[in-house]
Amino acid sequence: MDIRFEQAEARFEGRTVLHPLTLTLSERRIGIIGLNGSGKTTFARMINGLVTPAAGRVTVNGFDTASDGEQVRSAAGFIFQNPQNQIVLPILKEDIALGLTSRKLSREEKQAEVNAVLARFGIEHLADRRVHELSGGELQLAALASVLVTRPEILIMDEPTNQLDLRNRALVEKTVHSLEENVLVISHDLDLIAGFDRVLLFHEGRLLADGEPPAVIDQYRTLCAA
Numbered sequence: 001m002d003i004r005f006e007q008a009e010a011r012f013e014g015r016t017v018l019h020p021l022t023l024t025l026s027e028r029r030i031g032i033i034g035l036n037g038s039g040k041t042t043f044a045r046m047i048n049g050l051v052t053p054a055a056g057r058v059t060v061n062g063f064d065t066a067s068d069g070e071q072v073r074s075a076a077g078f079i080f081q082n083p084q085n086q087i088v089l090p091i092l093k094e095d096i097a098l099g100l101t102s103r104k105l106s107r108e109e110k111q112a113e114v115n116a117v118l119a120r121f122g123i124e125h126l127a128d129r130r131v132h133e134l135s136g137g138e139l140q141l142a143a144l145a146s147v148l149v150t151r152p153e154i155l156i157m158d159e160p161t162n163q164l165d166l167r168n169r170a171l172v173e174k175t176v177h178s179l180e181e182n183v184l185v186i187s188h189d190l191d192l193i194a195g196f197d198r199v200l201l202f203h204e205g206r207l208l209a210d211g212e213p214p215a216v217i218d219q220y221r222t223l224c225a226a
């Protein structure tokens with residue numbers, strides 16, 4: 001994984017939401033923290049081209065997010081804050097199969113891929129369930145499965161444990177730690193990112209701290225106490 005921000009800036013309606021930022025990301029587990037409205041989601045969305053820079057550029061494995069959207073999105077999958085927003089079809093296995101549309105696979109091969117990804121998260125029993133009937137934790141795992149079936153190298157997750165009870169939170173945490181993919185996680189759950197390789201702290205649209213979890217988390221606590 002090679003993600004580069006080169007003086008990349010984000011603006012909405014003329015207002016700078018992320019000030020020009022230059023950095024390279026290559027670590028396997030990266031946490032993104034900061035107060036509400038500090039620019040975390042905007043930063044994450046810039047990585048897979050959902051937000052394109054108003055100035056500067058962002059590249060993923062050498063592909064420019066502004067001009068090579070397709071390559072960028074196939075390398076970097078995004079799991080939204082509300083997973084129900086990204087599930088399109090009513091039955092889980094059909095929704096997951098949708099992610100395989102662009103691959104030239106037979107019906108049987110598609111079925112095998114869907115089964116494999118469901119098994120990976122221990123949710124085979126949910127294959128025929130209606131998505132709107134799933135619990136928050138099940139939905140979170142279903143969203144993971146629907147993105148990972150496309151085999152992205154990088155997985156970006158926006159507050160994956162936010163609405164979960166302790167049990168489902170533990171389940172999603174365990175899953176995040178066991179993923180082979182490179183993972184970037186925006187989270188207010190400091191336990192989740194404590195064991196990560198690198199943490200980025202955003203504040204008022206700027207990168208305030210960047211380093212190993214203990215020091216950056218300490219700085220965040222100081223900021224919250226101020």
Ligand SMILES: Nc1ncnc2c1ncn2[C@@H]1O[C@H](COP(=O)(O)OP(=O)(O)OP(=O)(O)O)[C@@H](O)[C@H]1O
Pocket residue numbers: 012013017034035036037038039040041042043
């Ligand atoms: N599409 C948009 N149009 C206008 N303003 C936006 C848009 N998206 C984000 N913003 C603004 O950009 C700023 C940063 O928002 P962002 O969602 O990146 O913050 P965040 O750190 O992820 O916040 P939270 O923890 O609350 O999810 C906020 O002031 C927000 O109102």
